[in-house]
Amino acid sequence: MSSETIWDKLQNIDRKVFYWILWIGLMIPFIRPIGLPISIAPSTRDLYNGLLTLEEGDVVWINIAFGVSAWIDCMPATVACTKVILRQGAKLIVVGAYTDADLSWDKLRNSVPDFDQLEYGKDYVYLGYYTGGEAVVAQIASDIRSVFPTDAYGTPLDELPLMKEVNSVHDIDMVLSGDTGDWGDYYMRQWASPYGIPMAEIGIAMLASSYMPFYKSGLLFGISSSSRGGAELEKLIGEPGEATVIMDALSVSHLMVIAAVLLANIGYFATRGRRR
Amino acid sequence: MSEVYKRELVYLVTAVITVIMFVEYFFLGTWQLAETLRTYATIIANIALGLGAITLVVSHAKKIQRRAAGVWAFSAWLLIFLAISFLSGLAGWAMTGSGQGNPMYDWFFRYVYTPLGQTLYPITGFYIFSACYRAFRARNIDAALLLIAGCFVILTNAPVGGAIWGGFPIIGRWFLDYGQVPGMRTFLIVGAFGMLAYGFRALLGRERGFYGEVAGGE
Amino acid sequence: MAYPTAPLEVLGLWTGWLLMLMIYSYPLYKENIVFRWAEHTYIAVMLAVNLVMMVTNVNRIAIQPMLQGQIHYIIPIILGLAMYTLLVADYRWISRYPIAVLVGAGFGLGMRGVLIPNLLDQVVSTITPPAGGAAMDWFNFIYIAIGTICAVSYFLLTYEHTGALRYPTRLGRWFIMIGLGAYFGNTVLFRLSMLSGRAQFFLQVLKIIPM
Structure with missing residues (x-):
């Protein structure tokens, strides 16, 4: 034991020490904000520019395929995109693929003041929760009413002015899928690829990696990655929101991760000779 | 006889429905029968939601x-x-x-x-932090490449990277926009081949795990 | 959003705060009774949400249309209920029929769906040279093309990675490692982003920062 060096000791720190450092470190930037500038990723800018091509009366389908647990990752970008869509004069249809979809819809509805100037049923509609994986996405493409005979509040679709003319994927002009899992794949395979409908992804950060080849091959016109993408979109529309606020905390926590990696590798190389 | 409706007929149902989906896509565009089957699948999936709850x-x-x-x-x-x-x-x-x-x-x-x-769900944030310290080491070239790409992306995703050195987000952005594409594209391609192979095995009744069958048993 | 004033909302906020502390007592301290209580509470309420959603949705998409005259909806309803025979050993085989419908539709749609976006589009995108003549565009094009070919060759599992395959597969593994490194970097963003949200909530409830 007497031959134990500082590096050996560092390699054997109790993991709870790390947890506490991270937890406290995350809070400091909220109390003392830093306000570092953020740059815009090309995929986020393309998403924003794609939304600006919408014309009055276009119908946009937003799929909320994330639960409350991923609100911080996907909701800020969804909110920013919704604001752009409504300001372009486009109509909105929102659906939710998680059982807590109603909560996500409430959150979206309350985070976008533009809804207050619009009329439910005419300018926007919430169809509610649906499940069934790829089969249900393909079925909505052929016949929306077979999956959503009514909206989430029990009103038959034919009684909603917006839905009178919307029967299938042919009546939709754009899709945005907010995802933590596979639903974006389903929409790409069953909507974007066979029908050529413009589609963008608002995903958790890992999906920005997984879906990058789809963006490169032109199937997705844009990708927003996690809260960082949300902050970039908030910057693009000039309305800082929830994502912008946590960017400083991300800076501190990411720095801590880098410090941990560096320290671990210095320790590893410092003790490697002795281990051999 | 019981084996026929307990096994062979089940495989036949899977195969027929799979072929119906193919025929609709490659030959017909839309087919009422395929639409009806998809609606049925959707309803079954909805009803099955309670299965997990009952098991628990x-x-x-x-x-x-x-x-x-x-x-x-x-x-x-x-x-x-x-x-x-x-x-x-x-x-x-x-x-x-x-x-x-x-x-x-x-x-x-x-x-x-x-x-x-x-x-x-964010509990994993704690674990990933300590894992970075305990496991993320450049033990060989493979691990070093993973580490380098990871660190540049981390310093790109956080605004602080650009504040430290303007090159971090430039290099990190390259990893995100181009560097990772061969690997991710490969996963898409081989995953698609895997799905096709798995699907054809199911179509032929050779893949039976999802029916709850175990080798040699019910 | 302002700090709530209605008593039930304030109570809800503090309930959420306490539940969060109970859950985080596990990583920050050790496994304990309050953590397990909060964990079981979450499972219970999540199941309840799932069940309520199931009842409302099945009623909306199957039962109501059936009652309005679309009698054939009785078929998926019976098939859906047949799924529950999974719980009864002697009749478990019945559940294979609804599973067959789900698997048949799933594979049929999945297999036809992956052909173009996952295979054809990816191959075309890999071999399509850049429209502009910028050197960096060409470098990226060659990097992606060579990288994809080598990385795909790594998955040629029916041949031993020796001889002509030795170097492309080894190179392919490096390209995959770079991809996984970027993926890991994004995973860090996702996890820490969620945890940042919780740290923010912790301070907001205590009124240390505005809500």
């Missing part, structure tokens, strides 16, 4: 019955709270057409389900 209820009921040490009280609480929240939601639905129509259910939904959901 049965599992916890058994723990209570066994008086499993250190566990049964939690199981009892789970079942009691499940019953209260489910029945309140059901009452809300019966009265207003939405579970949230019941104030009690709505309160549970907003102030118990939401914070717990938002709290449980």
